[in-house]
Amino acid sequence: MPSKAYVLLREAILTEQQVACTYDGRPRExxxxxxxHNKSGEEVVLxxxxxxxSSGxxxxxxxxxxAHVSDISLREGRWHEGGSHRSEQTCVSTIDLDINIHVRKRR
Structure with missing residues (x-):
């Protein structure tokens, strides 16, 4: 059974909503x-x-x-695409949902 964080972040991808949360004690947007899931079977999100x-x-x-994400809230706002995709991502080994494949290609 997925964690509450997993369910909320999955919903954010499906609805293209921004997320405000705390990760390792730092506020993130x-x-x-x-x-x-990563290679160790942990729930992860890119x-x-x-x-x-941020430290950087x-x-x-x-x-x-x-497991390190808390205080999650979804909100309306401009969807941020991110920067360059020059290299293949290694964060998520077993992909459940990818906005570019599972969400946008359905439209």
Whole structure:
């Protein structure tokens, strides 16, 4: 059974909503793009973080382990596509939902 964080982030992808959350104690604002599990079987999401706190410069791609995500809220707002896709993502090994494949291609 998926975690509450997984269900909410999956819904955000399907409805193209922004997400405000806390990750490892830092407030984050992001748009999730791909959700599923990593090689260890942990729930993960690949997201474009466009605002909030960060140890590096923003915006940037983030691979978040959902066990470390809390205080999640979905909100309306401009969908952020993210930067360059020059390399293949390695965050999500077993993809459940990818906005570019499962959501946008249905339209």
């Amino acid at each position: 992001l748009c999730p793009h791909i959700i599923g 997201a474009w973080q466009f605002a909030g706190a 410069k923003l915006p940037q791609w983030r691979c978040l382990r959902l």
